[in-house]
Amino acid sequence: AEYTLRLAHFFPPVAGQHKLIAQAWADKVKADSNGRIEVEVYPSSTLAKPPAQYDAVKNRIADVTMTIQGYTANRFPLTQVVELPGIAKDAANGSCIIQGLYDEGLIASEYKETHPLFFFTHGPGHIHTTEKLIQKPSDFEGLRIRRPTAVVAKLLEGLGAQPVGMPAPQAYQSVQRGVIDGVSLPWEGQLVFRINELTPNHTEVGGLYTLSFLMTMNKDVYNSMPADLQKVLDDNSGAEWAQRAARVFDDLDVKGRAQAVENGDKIYTVEGGISNPDWKPVIDGAIEEYLSELEAKGLPARKVYARANELAATCN
């Protein structure tokens, strides 16, 4: 091949995300370029640890990565507006919103260092605990809960939990070793990272949060390619792949929940989701705090938030 691209991500090689997103994209690019672009996929963080993956692409340790922006705290504050409670209904909806925000240029300023290919989100995030079933915010008191990003941390802290930050692949060992008492993850993550084995209690709070992902590549590598190969990559960027990725997450959400049901786990669904009066004040407070913090830094957070809500309604 004329170009060999190394694609790094943190999902295990058996996961749908590896096979149906990373590898599928690699195969498609290879086929579309008639074999002139070869993509080697490095699953399970073998090339770079999750928090270092974005920088790995910037510095060309990897050429392409599929990763979570929020694993680097504070670097993608406008992007993470999409993670706030009540915005995305599921992965298809969330992915359409985040890709839309990028395409409209509202968050593009955060991605000057790399060449983004497409954006997506996972489905609704829930709470999963080892011993205590969470039914209302006060049940969180004194529990150490893994959370993915600083935005979600603020939520959990407001609810009374002690948030502990770690990438999803570390969650299994941490729950097993008792470093944490539970996790915030979508059902898909419960399945892919095998956390369902360890947490028999699940609390579904409709609309609690979501996470933004992106597939991005090294700028210089992209720029060094001839126009026809750049076109192959352009054709494999944007909304179509965003929706393809979203489908993978939405399907895995269904499977992950079915697995918990099959295990005979306790699943508590909060009535009314985040609008439930027990939860609403804390959650509204966290949203407000996040937005005003960003505005104070001179970032147009409320504009992005408003547009995200509009997109949420039109993305179906």
Next chain:
Amino acid sequence: MMAFSRLFDRITHAMHVISGAILVSMMFITLADVLARALFKATGGSVDLTFIGGVELIKYGLLLMVVFALPYSVGRSQVIVDLFTENLSSRMKAWLEGLYMLGFVMLGGGMSYRFYHAIGQAEMSGETTQDLLIPLSYLYAITSFATAFLALAALLISIRLFFFRKEVHQS
């Protein structure tokens, strides 16, 4: 030269002492975390001395403990295979050791240079740690400083081995 090198030894030794202090602090922080949690559970939540970031303090404590220990240890804490070179003259052995210390000069220098760059980038992006929201630029700055001393310490050892071998004859 010897005066400078003595002064330098004192600095790296001071870093070593800081490293030791961090090590002992890590032990007590973990203990405090464990006790606070136990107290919280035992009193049903009424005595709440628990604190956020216990895991993160240990994580970055470990980082700082290690990088501060490196300059003082670089000449002493190396594992080598001397099977095939046992019969070399002690002069030759010292020469090789000096050469390899230059390798550590490059390693420490490279790390310091990279971390120095990372400071500016982390300042621009405002990236912080996940739990305590410590700006990563601070951590990079300290690491850059410590690894610079790793490079200097290795350089000094190698200069001694090349030029002042008689004066600092040690086993």
Next chain:
Amino acid sequence: MSGSIIGLICIFSMLGMIALRMPIALAMALTGFVGFGWIVAFEPALSILDSGPFETLSNYSFSPIPMFILMGVFASKAKMSQELFEGARTLFGSWRGGMALAAVTSCGIFSAISGSSMATAASMSRVALPEMEKNGYAKSLASGTLAAGGTLGIMIPPSIALLLYALITEQSVGDMFIAGVIPGLLGLCLYCVTIAIVVMLFPNLAQPGAKTTFVEKIIGLKGLVPFTGVFALIIGGIYTGFFTPTEAASVGAAGTFVIALLRGMSFKQFKESVEETLFMSAMIFFMIIGAEIFGYFLSVSRISFSLVEFVDSMHLTPYMVLFCVLLLFILLGCVMDSIAMLLLTVPVVYPLIEAAGFDPIWFGIIAVITVELGLITPPVGMNVFVIKSVAPDIPIKDIFKGVFPFVLSDIVRLGLIIAFPMLALGLL
């Protein structure tokens, strides 16, 4: 040139540099840097110098390493090792070879609160070696017993080697530690049998010690009290959920710290303990940094993939694969340090073992036993060197001679665990 070819060239040059006295940590870092630069480009290679060490050194899972060392050092400063040996000696000392039994048993018990083989060998030999010599034990038997006894530290939990294996292969540290219990105890039993056979065949190597009364034996058991205390604290805390296995290392270190304080540890001794811990930790972390940089190169060379493909094309049976891997470990172990070997070889051979369908935890135990054998095999045996540093008057040749029966005993243990995987997996 393909990545795998570059990979092979770099790995062989690295072995060459190691043979020329290059510190192993530097050899790994240099090879990693140059190899990565060769395969990818040098500017990105430079950037692995920050992201690699930063992510690795701030890894919470590595935090028990210095704590396991600190715990052992405090225990030794608190004279816990001395008491332990005295106690064991009143129990068995009057038999022929009884002090050797006492020494090896003490090593086994000391291992339960020490995570490092070298620390165990160093602590126990300082106490037991002079006593055994004073009582007419041959230098070879005395030093060999302690060099071998020290290796129990790596298998009986807590253990830095098992921790590292678990982290490299993403296994549960708790499971790994539990799996090590029976193989560790089995090793202790086999060492005792070995001593019995040796003194039976060569009675002049050991003299029976003074007789002790039943009451003295009971009093002697008090040496076990602080160990039982710390051990119960660690295990009890983990089981009741008061703290996690990662935190247990710190809690255990704090426990031995308190005992040492109660026994009048001076500030000077405290400083020495911390200093010793820092030197040993720096040694391990230098190698961890090197291995991390080397790891990036190993990934992009895709040498593990090629190795799996190559072995696949050879149509070897799983046990032949295992045999080759263990043979490689034993050969490398002759000249290399155990931690360096684990960090270097496990990422390469683990995919082979996985492809052959072996249990990862079982293989971890076997791998660690084999690697640990390297600590006592000539010409480079770190534990033997530790003994030599404690007792400079004993010729290295004598220590290796004394340790030889224990090498055989370890090979028997390896065979047993390969034949009966239950020995490692039974408690899980």
